[in-house]
Amino acid sequence: MTTTVSTPTTSAAEPHASDRATAENRLGLKLVAPAVVMMLLVTAYPMLQALYLSLFRYRLTTPGEKQFVGLGNYATALTDSLFWQDLFNTVVIMVVSVAVELVIGFAFAMVMHRIIVARGLMRTSILIPYGIITVVSAFAWQFAFSLNNGFVNGWFQWLPWISADTNWFGSHWPAMFAIIVSEIWKTTPFMALLLLAGLSQVSDDMLEAAQVDGATWWQRLYKVILPNMRAAIMVAVLFRALDAFRIFDNIFVMTKGAQGTESSSFLTYRQVIEQFQLGMGSALSVLLFLAVLLLAFLIVRLFRVDLAQARGEA
Amino acid sequence: MRSSEVRGAGVGARRRSVALTAVLVLVAGLLAACSSASAKPVLTWYINPDTGGQDAVAKRCSTSQYTITTQVLPTDAGQQRIQLARRLAAGDSSIDLMSIDPPYTAEFANAGYLAPIPADLASTFAKRSFRSAVAAATWKGRLVVAPFWSNTQVLWYRKSFVKKAGIDMNRPVTWTQIIKTASQNGGTVAVQANKYEGYVVWINALVSGAGGTLVKNAAKGVDATISVNSPAGHAAAGVIEDLAHSKAAPADLSVSTEGTAGTTFGGPTGAFMVNWTYIFHNYDSDAPQVAKDIGYTTYPRTLPGRPARPPYGGIGIGVSKFSAHAALATQALSCLTSPTSQGVNAKITGNMPSSAAGYQYAPLRKIYPANLLALFQKSLVLAAPRSVTPYWSDISSALQSTWHSPTSVNASTPQKSASFIEQVLQGKALL
Numbered sequence: 228m229t230t231t232v233s234t235p236t237t238s239a240a241e242p243h244a245s246d247r248a249t250a251e252n253r254l255g256l257k258l259v260a261p262a263v264v265m266m267l268l269v270t271a272y273p274m275l276q277a278l279y280l281s282l283f284r285y286r287l288t289t290p291g292e293k294q295f296v297g298l299g300n301y302a303t304a305l306t307d308s309l310f311w312q313d314l315f316n317t318v319v320i321m322v323v324s325v326a327v328e329l330v331i332g333f334a335f336a337m338v339m340h341r342i343i344v345a346r347g348l349m350r351t352s353i354l355i356p357y358g359i360i361t362v363v364s365a366f367a368w369q370f371a372f373s374l375n376n377g378f379v380n381g382w383f384q385w386l387p388w389i390s391a392d393t394n395w396f397g398s399h400w401p402a403m404f405a406i407i408v409s410e411i412w413k414t415t416p417f418m419a420l421l422l423l424a425g426l427s428q429v430s431d432d433m434l435e436a437a438q439v440d441g442a443t444w445w446q447r448l449y450k451v452i453l454p455n456m457r458a459a460i461m462v463a464v465l466f467r468a469l470d471a472f473r474i475f476d477n478i479f480v481m482t483k484g485a486q487g488t489e490s491s492s493f494l495t496y497r498q499v500i501e502q503f504q505l506g507m508g509s510a511l512s513v514l515l516f517l518a519v520l521l522l523a524f525l526i527v528r529l530f531r532v533d534l535a536q537a538r539g540e541a
Numbered sequence: 542m543r544s545s546e547v548r549g550a551g552v553g554a555r556r557r558s559v560a561l562t563a564v565l566v567l568v569a570g571l572l573a574a575c576s577s578a579s580a581k582p583v584l585t586w587y588i589n590p591d592t593g594g595q596d597a598v599a600k601r602c603s604t605s606q607y608t609i610t611t612q613v614l615p616t617d618a619g620q621q622r623i624q625l626a627r628r629l630a631a632g633d634s635s636i637d638l639m640s641i642d643p644p645y646t647a648e649f650a651n652a653g654y655l656a657p658i659p660a661d662l663a664s665t666f667a668k669r670s671f672r673s674a675v676a677a678a679t680w681k682g683r684l685v686v687a688p689f690w691s692n693t694q695v696l697w698y699r700k701s702f703v704k705k706a707g708i709d710m711n712r713p714v715t716w717t718q719i720i721k722t723a724s725q726n727g728g729t730v731a732v733q734a735n736k737y738e739g740y741v742v743w744i745n746a747l748v749s750g751a752g753g754t755l756v757k758n759a760a761k762g763v764d765a766t767i768s769v770n771s772p773a774g775h776a777a778a779g780v781i782e783d784l785a786h787s788k789a790a791p792a793d794l795s796v797s798t799e800g801t802a803g804t805t806f807g808g809p810t811g812a813f814m815v816n817w818t819y820i821f822h823n824y825d826s827d828a829p830q831v832a833k834d835i836g837y838t839t840y841p842r843t844l845p846g847r848p849a850r851p852p853y854g855g856i857g858i859g860v861s862k863f864s865a866h867a868a869l870a871t872q873a874l875s876c877l878t879s880p881t882s883q884g885v886n887a888k889i890t891g892n893m894p895s896s897a898a899g900y901q902y903a904p905l906r907k908i909y910p911a912n913l914l915a916l917f918q919k920s921l922v923l924a925a926p927r928s929v930t931p932y933w934s935d936i937s938s939a940l941q942s943t944w945h946s947p948t949s950v951n952a953s954t955p956q957k958s959a960s961f962i963e964q965v966l967q968g969k970a971l972l
Binding site: 284289290299309310392394397483486494497500501503507 | 801
């Protein structure tokens with residue numbers, strides 16, 4: 228009986244919900260249409276132009292020697308060890324910095340979420356590095372690691388591999404370490420901010436229920452907090468990973484790509500801006516764009532987050 | 542009440558008329574300003590940053606016909622090239638005059654960015670300038686920029702150190718000698734070996750000093766012959782390898798620039814340094830004891846039997862082809878690069894004149910000892926400019942990639958760099 232009654236109710240509600248959803252979708256499309264048109268004008272044109280330019284050997288200062296090379300630029304880039312070395316550097320910087328930032332950022336988010344005394348002061352203090360322009364923070368860290376006037380050598384001389392004469396920018400891995408430290412310092416607050424938003428969405432009721440059931444702090448963290456923050460963590464990791472993949476400023480200021488510390492963005496910059504090789508630079512930009520797309524796809528798949536579910540649509 | 546309203550109306554009317562008059566005066570003033578501006582053009586000179594020398598010259602050379610103002614470019618020579626080239630490629634008419642670093646002159650001229658200098662002016666500029674300055678300012682047989690100042694490097698040393706070490710600086714010294722002397726006596730040899738143009742300046746001087754060149758037939762552009770893989774290239778690599786692995790290498794060798802080399806030289810282990818002319822007065826206020834201890838001599842030899850070929854640097858002034866006042870800007874070149882202007886600039890900045898006549902500027906003799914001024918001029922005669930090619934930027938960056946860091950330089954470096962440069966020029970390798 229109940230079933231008989233409830234079935235028509237459900238079937239009657241479905242077309243209603245569907246109509247509403249369709250109408251909402253239509254309204255949504257109308258609302259975003261101007262933005263989409265604007266975005267196409269602003270982004271699609273340069274992207275298509277880059278795609279076109281990437282088929283030429285074309286140097287800004289010798290425009291008369293423009294030559295169609297088809298996919299030659301892509302072939303040169305993909306068979307060049309420098310391209311892969313720079314891609315490897317980029318991935319190393321991205322993976323290490325995002326992993327460290329995720330841990331530290333989560334700790335900061337917990338502090339910002341739970342703190343009762345001086346909450347505003349604490350949140351502001353944690354967020355300060357993110358408010359500093361990247362170039363400025365890169366210079367600050369370059370000075371910090373500098374052999375002549377930096378504090379790092381002085382403060383950490385008690386470590387066996389650091390001395391007053393340690394030249395951080397004199398070889399590959401120490402220079403990479405300095406760059407990664409600078410990156411982590413600068414953007415951990417951003418990660419913390421995104422995680423704080425996720426943390427505040429975890430229901431206190433669930434946590435209280437878990438506590439009443441006798442769950443320890445760790446169990447509450449692993450069984451309640453983290454699973455409920457999955458969408459927020461994904462967004463944080465996605466944003467930061469894509470951001471880290473584009474790393475440029477820190478490297479430009481700290482090493483100018485010396486000691487094999489170039490990233491993919493830096494390689495593209497040098498081709499387009501320094502060498503005026505518009506064709507090769509465009510090819511590298513296209514490859515960079517494809518890499519970013521692939522990365523975003525992999526991260527979304529990795530976290531298995533249903534974005535529709537995350538928006539509360541299902 | 543009524544009378545006050547009337548008074549108020551009167552005050553209001555007066556205020557309106559005062560405001561109207563003020564607006565009219567302002568508009569008239571602006572119109573006058575516009576008309577005077579159109580009557581007297583402003584020539585914009587894009588300059589490399591300095592301590593006010595080029596600004597003083599711009600003021601000095603402003604006439605009743607035109608005013609010259611300056612716009613400062615970035616500090617780094619490579620960044621100066623980038624900014625100028627990007628603007629010029631876009632046909633920016635706001636650039637009238639520009640200070641161009643010698644290695645990029647050919648690129649700008651080849652791209653058609655420079656207005657031609659009339660033959661009579663070019664002849665005057667060429668006749669009065671040092672040969673190295675003329676070579677650096679010439680592309681395809683024509684003088685394309687007016688030589689303004691010409692820098693060169695000399696070997697600076699600490700008099701107390703060489704006295705203790707017992708080395709005779711009155712005779713020509715080789716790189717091997719100074720590296721050995723410094724390492725045996727706890728001193729350092731400060732050079733420029735960061736991954737930047739300054740490092741290529743050193744490499745070029747070493748190769749030239751051994752009788753070689755980095756590039757032959759540079760005018761052929763991408764088809765030029767890369768000649769760094771030669772006995773001279775190997776001699777240059779040998780010097781860098783020696784220094785990088787000796788005790789005389791400063792700890793910051795791989796990131797050293799003109800500035801850090803100056804700091805190392807002024808420090809407790811400072812012994813020798815190769816650096817530009819302006820370094821002489823660097824220690825006057827901060828470290829007077831160092832200033833008193835500075836000695837100088839000709840740039841070190843790469844090989845004992847061959848004369849040194851010191852680096853050549855400087856600035857040539859070019860006129861933009863896209864300038865709205867190209868004729869006036871070309872006319873202004875005469876004053877801007879006159880021996881007196883060169884002297885004025887040298888007095889303020891320490892960047893030396895590009896002509897012997899510029900060295901006659903009396904105030905210079907009060908600031909620099911006569912034998913130092915003579916040494917600068919002798920060095921400019923010996924100096925080896927970097928190869929004049931529109932592809933210098935590629936060649937330089939490729940050299941930086943293969944010769945940096947100095948500790949990685951060995952006997953195989955010249956061969957590696959030669960094949961890499963060739964690949965880069967043919968578009969077969971990423972730079």
